[in-house]
Amino acid sequence: MPSNKPNAADFGISIVNSGAGQLVLFRYCDAHFPPIRARLVSTTAAITEAISVRYADLDVQDDETVLAALAEGQERAVAAARAAIPAIAAAAGLMTDRLAGGGRLIYVGAGSSAGVAVQDGSELPGTFGIARDRIVFLIAGGLAALTDIDGAAEDDIASARQEIATLGPLDRDVVVAVSASGSTPFTLAAAEATKAAGAALIGIANNADTPLLTLADRPIFLDSGPEVVAGSTRMAAGTAQKSALGLLSTLVAVRLGHVHGGMMVGVRADNAKLRERARRIVGTITGAREEAAARAIEASGGDVKTAVLICAGADAETAARVLAGAEGNLRRALATIADR
Incomplete structure (x- = not known):
């Protein structure tokens, strides 16, 4: 758990067996030092699923200590987005070109990643004046899944492909596919189909060397690491995604001329x-x-x-x-x- 001073107990390695194989658990040092990453020996497992020894006794700590641990995870998430600035800038250039050419912006996601994507895209018309019909959401389980997440829909490859088929020509469009694992079946299938149809693909994931990042024209890896609550990617991974998407879409709005002197001159004044x-x-x-x-x-x-x-x-x-x-x-x- 977070402490004011590091001590010997803050460092070490534990190895446990899991269904996915051996899990190597690296302890974290004090928050003032760079974190030592946990990792999975199994090639099929994700770093976002790793269990951090640093937080192993989370449930027996007092409220403020638990909150300090959670805040630590959030701080790492924002730092991960900052570290990805070069990749975000490259993606923004591609997105700007496609939108300036009249293309659509298509967000793809499942589960909590979908919620983050929709939050970003739904703000763009009102904030920057981007036409609503140029923003498209492809969400596993549909928009209803934003309030009632349908876990099974995340594996529905056929649905992803069917939805892509209804969108018409995609050769002017840009797709932003978001997946913490980088391998969500719905998201990956949609990304593959849109790219095959000529769309430019930006992939955002919190695990390195994953299928989505490999497929993307402009990959953005967010190294948010293991979650404080293992596997709860709505936390650090989601915060890193939210931060990265906000940076990406805002830079694009700036380049498209929707910001002047630090002000949102594309704002829709409807209240x-x-x-x-x-x-x-x-x-x-x-x-x-x-x-x-x-x-x-x-x-x-x-x-x-x-x-x-x-x-x-x-x-x-x-x-x-x-x-x-x-x-x-x-x-x-x-x-x-x-x-x-």
Whole structure:
């Protein structure tokens, strides 16, 4: 368990027999030192299934010690996403190219990984203005499985292939397949089918050298290690996935021109809070007073980028035309208006 100072008992190796073969359990050192990874001798087992000796007495510890252990796992998860930044950047370039070319963004997942994927994708239309019909979710067991996880659906290869067949041409699309194990049958089958149909494939997994990462055009390995509660990948693995997906989709939004000066200029202002945010964004960028910003937003039909251009001196029709010519990039559109 986490402690203030490391001692000899914090280090060592235990070997136990499991159904999958021998399991080597490396103890972790104190949280201030780099963790020593547990690993499975069996080639069919996953590091996310490993049992960490560091947390073997978790259930007999006091509440704060248990929470400290869980927090330690979360911290490792965020660190794993940071370590994957080069891979995430490479994936973002591919995703940006596909979306800029009019393609769809297709998320694939099962179980808790599906929940993380849907959480990321469902935010993109409202936050960045990406059209909802360009975001597709392929979830084992369907969207109903997000609230009532269907374990058997994770093995349903036929269902994955059938769903892919309904999507039509995929050669302009990009797929983000997420699987902690890197070998979930539904996710892997969907990834294989979409790639065979011409989609670009980004694979995210928490185990190295797995089928999904091998298949992916842009693999992202998140080295979150063994879970505090062995196999509970909704914890560290899920946090690492959430962090990586947030980094990935936000970078893509930046590159597509949906962020200007650190502000979400693609935001869909469809409630009171977001309308107020939209007014602040327009006012901050243009210096317009609140009343003028509100009028511009109304004239633009709630489109923040168009409202900014209106406040910069364009009429609504010109603003829309210039913005389209700039492929939705507000900075380029503003430069065009300034040059007129």
